[in-house]
Amino acid sequence: MSDLPEGLSEFVASAGWDDARIEPIPGDASFRRYFRLRRASGESAMLMHAPPPHEDPQPFLLVAQWLASHGMRAPQIHAQNPREGWVLTEDFGEHRMRDWLDDYPGAERAAYEAAVDTLVRLHERPAGPFSPYDMATYVREAMLLPEWFCQAHGLDIDEVGYAEAWEEALAPLVERQDQPVTVLRDYHAENIMLLGDPRDGGAQGLIDFQDALVGHRAYDLVSLLQDARRDVSPDLEAAMLERYMAAAGAGEHFQADYARLGAQRNAKIVGIFTRLAERDGKPRYLAMIPRVWAAMERDLAHPALGPVARWFDRNIPGELRARHGGSV
Structure with missing residues (x-):
């Protein structure tokens, strides 16, 4: 996929998901982009790219941690590189x-x-x-x-x-x-x-x-x-x-x-x-x-x-x- 953000492959590999298929997800009204990583076994995860200077993933990480620590169902964080805007999280599935x-x-x-x-x-x-x-x-x-x-x-x-x-x-x-x-x-x-x-x-x-x-x-x-x-x-x-x-x-x-x-x-x-x-x-x-x-x-x-x-x-x-x- 030629339109993947720079640094995606390196971050996915560092998180141990380099064997996964990458599926882009339609975006919203912001600069954030989302991808679903899907392994042949069926295991999946969500990848968020919130690139500086337009975006900052730190607030997401702070709120996710707070919600989870207080018994609310926020996605678990699997890996992160806030400086480059990368966050890998639990996949909540497709039932919006x-x-x-x-x-x-x-x-x-x-x-x-x-x-x-x-x-x-x-x-x-x-x-x-x-x-x-x-x-x-x-x-x-x-x-x-x-x-x-x-x-x-x-x-x-x-x-x-x-x-x-x-x-x-x-x-x-x-x-x-x-x-x-x-x-x-x-x-x-x-x-x-x-x-x-x-x-x-x-x-x-x-x-x-x-x-x-x-x-x-x-x-x-x-x-x-x-x-x-x-x-x-x-x-x-x-x-x-x-x-x-x-x-x-x-x-x-x-x-x-x-x-x-x-x-x-x-x-x-x-x-x-x-x-x-x-x-x-x-x-x-x-x-x-x-x-x-x-x-x-x-x-x-x-x-x-x-x-x-x-x-x-x-x-x-x-x-x-x-x-x-x-x-x-």
């Missing part, structure tokens, strides 16, 4: 939750129940040694919407007012983050692996967690139930939200905070998907914006998002919002 549910839609509720229960277990652990998901981070992420979406549509907006609206809406939530949890930040059906035979209701493996922070327990629940890449019905979302709240003993403000983080995350994703299309030449992400925007509009309808909702009413034309999935 999203793909499995495409083939077996009747298993949807059970799969989401297990995913919610995984979050409950994660949130029972002490918060990891990661950076805080603070107000500055929330607002910086939300600013991706005016920076990319609004600019792409030629909108003349009140950018300062946008940041101030988010600070006002998120202030009560940030004050309640006095008992934070580990936030994986990209916890959804494409990043949950169904281990063993999914029909037996086996464990769920975690991947793509290298950007973990310490923040609010509602964030990953929003990521799961307001999935940018897969439709989750309002009835299923409501049932899983109720399941989490009952199991975790969530307080009276939880639903409001869930809406706050839903709006914040979805605003960020609209900006990121627009950036992927505009800057990186990946227009396929534009097709996902209507799903994300519709979820954002539902979140904005919550009274807790009043300042942000009023900003949207003043700055983004109703016709544009409707065209991108809103109901205005």
Whole structure:
């Protein structure tokens, strides 16, 4: 294979896997590349290349070690060379939750129940040694919407007012983050692996967690139930939200905070998907914006998002919002 990254053969050999067949795996929206190593015996492993300076595998290794040490199902690390961007891990197989549910839609509720229960277990652990998901981070992420979406549509907006609206809406939530949890930040059906035979209701493996922070327990629940890449019905979302709240003993403000983080995350994703299309030449992400925007509009309808909702009413034309999935 002529398109293999430089240094791959040497790293694989040093890890004792030079007898394996190398199978490239389709990439994501980053500079990371993945390969499956498969031996004639059927044994397999996953190879990640996260090359500096664009990527750094150290956060992945740190979070994987922390998750495993606290009883969560992260892939075991077989070999590593962070300086060159190489990590060889346990292979969780090919049963990604999203793909499995495409083939077996009747298993949807059970799969989401297990995913919610995984979050409950994660949130029972002490918060990891990661950076805080603070107000500055929330607002910086939300600013991706005016920076990319609004600019792409030629909108003349009140950018300062946008940041101030988010600070006002998120202030009560940030004050309640006095008992934070580990936030994986990209916890959804494409990043949950169904281990063993999914029909037996086996464990769920975690991947793509290298950007973990310490923040609010509602964030990953929003990521799961307001999935940018897969439709989750309002009835299923409501049932899983109720399941989490009952199991975790969530307080009276939880639903409001869930809406706050839903709006914040979805605003960020609209900006990121627009950036992927505009800057990186990946227009396929534009097709996902209507799903994300519709979820954002539902979140904005919550009274807790009043300042942000009023900003949207003043700055983004109703016709544009409707065209991108809103109901205005």
